[in-house]
Amino acid sequence: MATNLPQLVSTSTPTTGDCGTVTIELIQELSADLTAETTERTVVLPPSPYATQVTARATVVSHAAIGLRSAAYVGAVRRTRIRKIIQLTGDLGSNAARSDFHSYTFPVFDEIRSLLQFLGDREDLEGNTCAILRHIRNTLMDGGWNRYRDPGVREVAVAILQKLASVETVEPEDAALAFREMHAAGMSPSLPVTLDDAPEEGEQREEEISS
């Protein structure tokens, strides 16, 4: 048995039955990076006048690989959950005149955050989707939610989301176009920057140095 195969999590000792039956159980757990490995076992059978049955069963335990999620699955979940965000965004219109409008935009923000959390595991597949969702999320931050009172702004957001809810893969051009459309609609897709005047630890202010 090769000893340099960390994925081989369990083997059984060959068992010999009464009629020359040899059973070998191998359990192969796929590594998270799906590295291909070969496992081989050789059993020397003693000479026998009777028929000998050798059974070698290799079991692939695929939970680790499944945990990575397939591209088709992640795409399907993205489309399903984006539809919910579209509905929430579209529904904002009925509360656009309220003074506490920001509280109605929170579910949209929260749903985007939750979806980003899910897609974050497979950003290699859905990186462009994540970029667009972050841009939309940013437009709801730092008072940006106020712009969503405007039906035109909501329409822009919904149109961008509808694209995400209908395509199998989201391309880099889609992300670039979405950014331009949001910018043109007067939204702020860039992450709001918080300026912090407090000095970093160990850093002294200029006036302190000069004094």
Next chain:
Amino acid sequence: MLTERPNSVITLLNATYEPQIGYARKLSEVAESVNRWFKNRHWFSTENSYTFRDPDGHFLFTARWNHLFFQTLGLKPWIDRVEEAGEMADKVLTGLNVKQLKSVSFRAQAFVDLEMAHSEIVDRLYATYLADRGELSHIASDFTDAAIALYGVRSGHKFRLSLTPQTPEQVKTSFFAVQNLEHFLVDKFVGNEIRDFWNGIAGKAALNVEIEISEDDLGTEWLKKFMQESISVANELAGVAVKHLLALPVSSSK
């Protein structure tokens, strides 16, 4: 959708009818006529049935005293031969003096590789056709599998649509449980016809999509039309069903 994956589809067209007086004599005469027309592809007979086949073309036809059926391994053999099959059915029904079919059905079974793990397909089935598993938590703490069957009418035809996520092992069990597979082998000792089909679906989880389009009490003059239409209805139905599972947009509903 089925036409995009023709090599993972098994088809069966079945028509049943009331046996007519003198069917035993008529059936043998009909069989002779069909055999001549079908280039001597008679395969075997029993007391009340005659089976013809073209194993190279993955095509099987059986005429019995109370029903006839066509079976193909793959969708393309059926699409390519549906007109020929219509002629064969016509010869049998005319020869047996059958005017009315009790029922006719077209069944397509596809092993659709969605490039997903079994658990992912199950997850999508719950999310799109059933309910969020969280909403069902009062029933059970975990749901590991699911299967659904839908019945309805599309384009004027009754249908049954079943969607079953399958592990590679279940795909194997399901495929080898298909009846009459052995008759598609040119030579049962060395034939590769079934293995070639099997190799295309083996080792992968799949969504088993089974569609049956059916009609009751159909005049025999409408059989050819049904044979043609049922292919496109099944194809459309499979397409929208899988798109719905994948949350892809569906253009229209009928």
